[in-house]
Amino acid sequence: MAVWSVLALLRENPEELKGHVAKRLMDTSIVDLAYQLDVEWRRLQTEINELRHKHNLITRSVAKASSEGERRLLLEEAKGLLKVIEEREARLADVEAKRFEVLNSLPNLVEDDVPVGDENASVPVEFWGVPRVWSGYLEQFRDQVERYGFKVEYELIDWKPRGHADMLEEVLMLGDTVKAGEVAGSRFYYLFDDLVWLDFALLLYAIDKLTSKGYTLVLPPYMLRYKVMRGVVDLGAFRDAIYKVEGEDLYLIATSEHSLAALYYGEEIYDDELPIKLAGISPCFRKEAGAGSRDLKGIFRVHQFHKVEQFVFSKPEDSRKMLEEIIGNAKEMFQELGLPYRIVNIASGDLGAPAAKKYDLEVWMPAQGKYREMVSASNCTDWQSYRLGIRMIRRKGMTREYVHTLNSTAIASTRTITAILENYQEPDGTVVIPKALRKYLEPFEKAPKEYVKPRTPTSKHE
């Protein structure tokens, strides 16, 4: 019998569940509420089952009634019982709806090795690469490294790199967020020529990498029904991230993770078919409603971008290992792209409700003097699979459990472009193209191969 781990803990040890919720800095009273509703739901169900049983016995005897009088008596009894059942059923429906809602607003459990606290409690666990650090940022660079007891070799530069937004619109002249803002709104963009080639080259690179590791390439739906979307994201995400199509029961995906998780909606997977590893490619649509004026310039935080995503359905006992695998794939890619990064173990208070543990890969941004998130890898254990009804059958014993799901960015195009624009910038504004991408540009006559050169401000774009 498959039981969601959170529900199992709610029944066995609600106080321990409160501990998990508290780690997320959430109000723990929801656990008490969930507990009460679950108990009441079960009690009502037992009561109704007994009433229905009585009713069924009568109903079955109607056809066998020996006389018209006996028959009429039985019908009367059945009708009387129906009234009671109806009343109880109405109460059950009410309790059930509340229970469903409350259970579904419970966050996942938190893994033991997740640091506890708000976002400031997140801890870098690994640094890679030789960041280029402008002398003006040296102090804050050191702080972001040494505070956590790491020593990182760096290249000191005495010129300040231009920010990616300036590179787009003023130096390379290959982006136009002003016009996009006028016709679509802030956080939209037009990209041109070399940056478009770069976008596609990054995607191809990620696809090539993951498929060569055995991931199945998937082009998924870009919209999903409500009942599916609610299985993969929490309420906060619905509010802050998800666009709805007017007049339709359809929601734009914020990442192909959503459609990939839904690939086995309502299905059972035999344990010997696991793990199932997918590489999804899609545009991602995000409202960014909670972002305020953060990262308003440029294309770091936008309403729409392309992403290659890793998604894994895993046996429960393997999911920890799989999280290391998918963040490992991301590391490998950013190493080959030559972008210096750090891996951060995200603190409990900053985890989304679906995730039990999350690693971010943050790339050093020389013009901002900060490490910024490029990749996010989460182990959602059975949170999504419970809501989507995706179970695993163990051949041995034919027992059922919920599968575990994991997801990680491989490459998010626009963000990775911002990292390239800052990290591969020369003092004259030339951007060197990472060697790993060149083979994906080679076949195309007009695609840039080694550099993206600054343009003279005479023509807007050709």
Added chain:
RNA sequence: GCCGGGGUGGCCGAGCGGCCUAAGGCGACGGGCUUGAGACCCGUUGCCCCGUUAGGGGCGCGCGGGUUCGAAUCCCGCCCCCGGCGCCA
């Protein structure tokens, strides 16, 4: 979008108001037989509730309502699939 035909357990497939407690088959799992495999035989094979166990009960035939003492079966709405027509990158 319109017209017609359909959706039954992991799969195939019967049933078309109460002998449905959903036949039968396949597959899977457990056991027997076997040196092993196959064949063969027996059992199990949806979800939920109560119960320590043994067991008991409820629900379930695409989804949601309705009619009825009783619905896979009748009625309504929706979703999806197949065929035809229309439209279309």
